[in-house]
Amino acid sequence: MNAPSHAHHLRPAIDLRPVPDAFINALQERFGAQCSTAMAVREQHGTDESIYETTPPSAVIYAESVQDVADAVKLAAEYKVPVIPYGAGSSLEGHLLAVQGGISIDVNRMDKVLSVNAEDLTVTVQPGITRKALNEAIKHEGLFFPIDPGADASIGGMTATRASGTNAVRYGTMRENVLALEVVTANGTVVRTGTRAKKSSAGYDLTRLMVGSEGTLGLFTEITLKLYPLPEAISAAICSFPTIEGAVRSVIQTIQLGVPIARCELIDANSVRMVNAHSKLGLREEHLLLMEFHGSPAGVKEQAETVQEIASEFGGNDFEWATTPEERTRLWTARHNAYFAAIQSKPGCRAISTDTCVPISRLADCLLDSVKEADDSGIPYFLVGHVGDGNFHFGYLIDPNNPDEHQRAEALNHALVSRALTLEGTCTGEHGVGLHKMDFLLAEAGVPAVDMMRTIKKALDPDNILNPGKIFTI
Amino acid sequence: MNAPSHAHHLRPAIDLRPVPDAFINALQERFGAQCSTAMAVREQHGTDESIYETTPPSAVIYAESVQDVADAVKLAAEYKVPVIPYGAGSSLEGHLLAVQGGISIDVNRMDKVLSVNAEDLTVTVQPGITRKALNEAIKHEGLFFPIDPGADASIGGMTATRASGTNAVRYGTMRENVLALEVVTANGTVVRTGTRAKKSSAGYDLTRLMVGSEGTLGLFTEITLKLYPLPEAISAAICSFPTIEGAVRSVIQTIQLGVPIARCELIDANSVRMVNAHSKLGLREEHLLLMEFHGSPAGVKEQAETVQEIASEFGGNDFEWATTPEERTRLWTARHNAYFAAIQSKPGCRAISTDTCVPISRLADCLLDSVKEADDSGIPYFLVGHVGDGNFHFGYLIDPNNPDEHQRAEALNHALVSRALTLEGTCTGEHGVGLHKMDFLLAEAGVPAVDMMRTIKKALDPDNILNPGKIFTI
Numbered sequence: 031m032n033a034p035s036h037a038h039h040l041r042p043a044i045d046l047r048p049v050p051d052a053f054i055n056a057l058q059e060r061f062g063a064q065c066s067t068a069m070a071v072r073e074q075h076g077t078d079e080s081i082y083e084t085t086p087p088s089a090v091i092y093a094e095s096v097q098d099v100a101d102a103v104k105l106a107a108e109y110k111v112p113v114i115p116y117g118a119g120s121s122l123e124g125h126l127l128a129v130q131g132g133i134s135i136d137v138n139r140m141d142k143v144l145s146v147n148a149e150d151l152t153v154t155v156q157p158g159i160t161r162k163a164l165n166e167a168i169k170h171e172g173l174f175f176p177i178d179p180g181a182d183a184s185i186g187g188m189t190a191t192r193a194s195g196t197n198a199v200r201y202g203t204m205r206e207n208v209l210a211l212e213v214v215t216a217n218g219t220v221v222r223t224g225t226r227a228k229k230s231s232a233g234y235d236l237t238r239l240m241v242g243s244e245g246t247l248g249l250f251t252e253i254t255l256k257l258y259p260l261p262e263a264i265s266a267a268i269c270s271f272p273t274i275e276g277a278v279r280s281v282i283q284t285i286q287l288g289v290p291i292a293r294c295e296l297i298d299a300n301s302v303r304m305v306n307a308h309s310k311l312g313l314r315e316e317h318l319l320l321m322e323f324h325g326s327p328a329g330v331k332e333q334a335e336t337v338q339e340i341a342s343e344f345g346g347n348d349f350e351w352a353t354t355p356e357e358r359t360r361l362w363t364a365r366h367n368a369y370f371a372a373i374q375s376k377p378g379c380r381a382i383s384t385d386t387c388v389p390i391s392r393l394a395d396c397l398l399d400s401v402k403e404a405d406d407s408g409i410p411y412f413l414v415g416h417v418g419d420g421n422f423h424f425g426y427l428i429d430p431n432n433p434d435e436h437q438r439a440e441a442l443n444h445a446l447v448s449r450a451l452t453l454e455g456t457c458t459g460e461h462g463v464g465l466h467k468m469d470f471l472l473a474e475a476g477v478p479a480v481d482m483m484r485t486i487k488k489a490l491d492p493d494n495i496l497n498p499g500k501i502f503t504i
Numbered sequence: 505m506n507a508p509s510h511a512h513h514l515r516p517a518i519d520l521r522p523v524p525d526a527f528i529n530a531l532q533e534r535f536g537a538q539c540s541t542a543m544a545v546r547e548q549h550g551t552d553e554s555i556y557e558t559t560p561p562s563a564v565i566y567a568e569s570v571q572d573v574a575d576a577v578k579l580a581a582e583y584k585v586p587v588i589p590y591g592a593g594s595s596l597e598g599h600l601l602a603v604q605g606g607i608s609i610d611v612n613r614m615d616k617v618l619s620v621n622a623e624d625l626t627v628t629v630q631p632g633i634t635r636k637a638l639n640e641a642i643k644h645e646g647l648f649f650p651i652d653p654g655a656d657a658s659i660g661g662m663t664a665t666r667a668s669g670t671n672a673v674r675y676g677t678m679r680e681n682v683l684a685l686e687v688v689t690a691n692g693t694v695v696r697t698g699t700r701a702k703k704s705s706a707g708y709d710l711t712r713l714m715v716g717s718e719g720t721l722g723l724f725t726e727i728t729l730k731l732y733p734l735p736e737a738i739s740a741a742i743c744s745f746p747t748i749e750g751a752v753r754s755v756i757q758t759i760q761l762g763v764p765i766a767r768c769e770l771i772d773a774n775s776v777r778m779v780n781a782h783s784k785l786g787l788r789e790e791h792l793l794l795m796e797f798h799g800s801p802a803g804v805k806e807q808a809e810t811v812q813e814i815a816s817e818f819g820g821n822d823f824e825w826a827t828t829p830e831e832r833t834r835l836w837t838a839r840h841n842a843y844f845a846a847i848q849s850k851p852g853c854r855a856i857s858t859d860t861c862v863p864i865s866r867l868a869d870c871l872l873d874s875v876k877e878a879d880d881s882g883i884p885y886f887l888v889g890h891v892g893d894g895n896f897h898f899g900y901l902i903d904p905n906n907p908d909e910h911q912r913a914e915a916l917n918h919a920l921v922s923r924a925l926t927l928e929g930t931c932t933g934e935h936g937v938g939l940h941k942m943d944f945l946l947a948e949a950g951v952p953a954v955d956m957m958r959t960i961k962k963a964l965d966p967d968n969i970l971n972p973g974k975i976f977t978i
Contacts, residue, residue, distance in 0.1 A: 150864055152863065192703075192705040192709070194703055221952040221953050221956055222950055222953060223949075223953055225928055225929060225948070226863045226929070227862055227863060227894060227895075228863070228864070229679070229933050229934065230930035230932065231665055231859075231930075231934050231935060231937070232932050232937060232941075232948055232949060233937055233957050233976070234721075234975075235679065235709075235713060239708060239713050242708065247708075259762050288733055385705075387703055389621065389701060390702070391623035392624075419702050419703055421702075454700040454701070455701045456701040456705075459701065459705065460703065461705060462705045463707055471706050471707050474699070474706055475697075476695075478693050478694065479695050479696060479697055479710060480707070482708075482710060485964060486960055486963060486964070488963065489962065490959060490960070501708075502707070
């Protein structure tokens with residue numbers, strides 16, 4: 031996806047470490063044309079979808095094999111230079127920025143499907159493949175990989191951030207769907223974690239430790255994932271609500287009744303207006319729930335009838351159906367484009383995205399009070415979310431050159447995170463901590479838990495070369 | 505459950521560390537009657553269901569609170585004395601044996617349900633509660649906790665071994681069902697991991713690192729679990745097969761078709777004979793699949809019809825139904841008692857249990873060749889398993905005073921594990937590594953992965969006081 035213009039961004043805290051010429055020379059000798067120090071390349075790799083300004087690495091390695099990754103990390107270890115893995119560049123939290131300098135290892139050329147085991151519903155891929163490319167490659171088998179963040183992210187990046195998205199309410203997140211990994215660690219060793227067995231009690235769960243480690247514990251070079259059979263029947267529906275509370279209470283009841291809904295997304299009226307303006311969709315400009323049902327034809331019908339009944343109780347209108355694959359694609363493209371539609375609704379603006387997730391019973395308490403605060407603030411915003419999981423995103427649209435607006439948006443964000451933590455939730459459902467949520471992580475997990483994370487990091491990466499400055503300070 | 509006689513067991517490798525009198529005195533001063541050094545108590549706590557002989561700790565602390573656990577660990581840390589958590593004593597792998605000396609911390613008095621959140625399908629418990637007691641406590645809410653190893657294990661122990669059991673084919677294992685933990689670490693610090701939110705990307709997944717750590721990284725003092733609504737309809741069936749291959753191929757096809765079967769257990773004809781002799785059940789003495797279907801009445805009927813059709817193709821006989829709760833309880837009790845029925849079938853014998861788990865497509869390759877080897881060996885055995893997960897257990901029944909029998913049984917075990925690893929499986933699906941599978945873990949995970957586990961262990965427990973000598977050597 032093309033990133034919008036990055037003219038006006040916030041400067042992250044920068045603490046550059048030395049990158050010796052001898053190191054760059056050694057890289058160039060080992061990697062030749064796979065090593066670039068061109069400013070345009072470096073800037074591209076020091077940029078993501080966060081509010082932060084470009085912070086380029088000193089060089090970019092285009093890795094083509096696990097040996098390339100291991101050799102690059104070994105050289106970096108020798109010179110104690112930071113290493114940042116780079117996939118699709120779609121991080122929202124500053125993960126890719128070289129805030130302590132160093133190099134990026136771009137894994138986009140490692141984009142192969144290595145093996146599909148249709149009979150076990152597993153696939154092994156290289157980290158650079160994107161979720162759309164993976165699904166394209168396996169659809170002839172009648173299988174799909176459901177994890178679906180907005181962007182067409184790389185599987186490596188999705189593993190690193192423990193990503194989820196619209197299908198997680200039914201299929202889980204990367205936590206549940208990564209079976210095994212090949213990882214290059216801080217000294218360049220290649221470690222395999224997990225097997226293709228469905229379950230195991232064989233020692234520490236290194237796979238789950240690596241999933242969500244945001245590039246700070248290792249670089250993934252192979253990833254084994256669970257797959258799912260394409261459902262026999264799929265139907266998608268839109269339901270509009272005059273009040274956001276009606277939409278939210280419908281979702282809570284749907285989840286609590288155990289309806290196995292496959293997607294259950296809220297798009298508030300603000301977002302609908304922005305999406306309509308951006309994509310000419312002609313959606314009804316109310317609060318919408320976008321839903322999808324997977325199963326047997328009878329099962330899908332039963333689920334949809336149950337949810338329609340619940341929605342009606344809470345003031346929801348009749349479902350509008352998207353029955354053909356084309357209509358469904360249009361619907362989910364609208365959902366996935368909400369972020370970009372919003373950014374483009376206010377020229378030069380940036381979005382400060384929130385990512386709280388709370389237990390489903392607390393969703394209304396968390397969301398409705400935060401809507402009121404956002405409305406009262408006068409700051410333009412949009413609200414979308416994987417509400418079936420208790421996860422939603424405000425995007426506060428600010429002028430990055432206006433410190434007052436920025437401060438007020440961050441105050442809204444703080445109030446929301448505090449509320450979510452009080453309600454036994456988390457500051458980040460799926461985006462990760464990166465640069466932006468380090469204080470929130472501390473508030474959420476507490477000093478002892480973050481200290482435990484630091485202890486693990488220091489033990490596995492004593493020179494702090496793997497994506498340093500992310501998740502926590504050392 | 506009452507342990508069978510432990511007259512003739514194998515001696516584990518023992519490497520006792522000093523337990524200073526001053527330490528025991530300090531424990532007695534802090535804990536009074538909650539501290540016991542009586543030999544009977546120590547022997548009870550140095551015993552489990554493994555093949556190893558009793559290896560008692562020097563003292564047992566009956567903890568009643570997180571403060572008790574933290575204080576006991578702090579004293580142990582001060583004197584560098586090993587600490588072993590003790591729940592139901594049902595480990596099969598020697599987890600509870602004080603092979604390096606030290607103390608046991610018995611958490612059986614910490615057996616409370618702290619909070620049930622029916623609307624979020626979560627519960628928070630203390631570690632000493634057993635799975636049956638938990639289910640008894642929540643059934644009036646219309647909820648259940650599905651993880652179901654054979655024994656009435658403690659939730660703490662099940663968390664420590666990443667346990668699963670008969671329902672895992674549908675509901676997952678402890679890996680998928682533990683949401684959050686309170687843990688006392690090696691220096692007595694209390695750490696909270698995770699939240700009640702369904703998903704999170706907030707830093708390292710400490711919860712999953714702790715699940716399956718076998719007491720070597722921390723002692724659990726609170727555990728938050730997922731719950732499930734009691735199914736609207738449940739039906740259980742037995743299907744007998746003239747050949748084990750027919751049973752196994754039926755299972756593979758059932759899983760590959762995506763039938764959401766809730767339980768799918770194999771009991772071979774040997775086990776059926778032993779169970780019949782032990783419990784007077786009058787089961788047909790062929791290879792049996794024991795199955796359970798959960799869902800709506802129509803859904804359950806549809807699932808059962810599909811599986812009956814598959815089974816018939818592979819020579820399975822007509823299903824015999826267990827429709828009342830009493831009949832179902834009788835059926836699953838028979839399954840859970842298979843181990844004890846087997847032990848009692850040959851006076852003085854011990855069982856060497858295997859625990860391999862392979863991808864479902866490899867199940868027939870792994871299981872059938874191993875059955876042939878076991879038959880050829882002449883060693884009596886039983887075979888049961890969670891075959892829907894690709895996980896099964898041989899129990900080779902040996903006279904522990906007969907080194908030749910023991911050696912031949914271990915040779916069968918080695919051949920089976922090698923086969924499972926070649927087939928991309930794991931040496932332990934659910935029992936854990938403990939004392940007995942350290943070499944297998946090394947063969948499975950490889951030196952770099954086990955080194956990573958050791959590095960984490962050394963960082964979090966530098967004096968190696970938490971259940972030392974288990975999983976790997978330091």
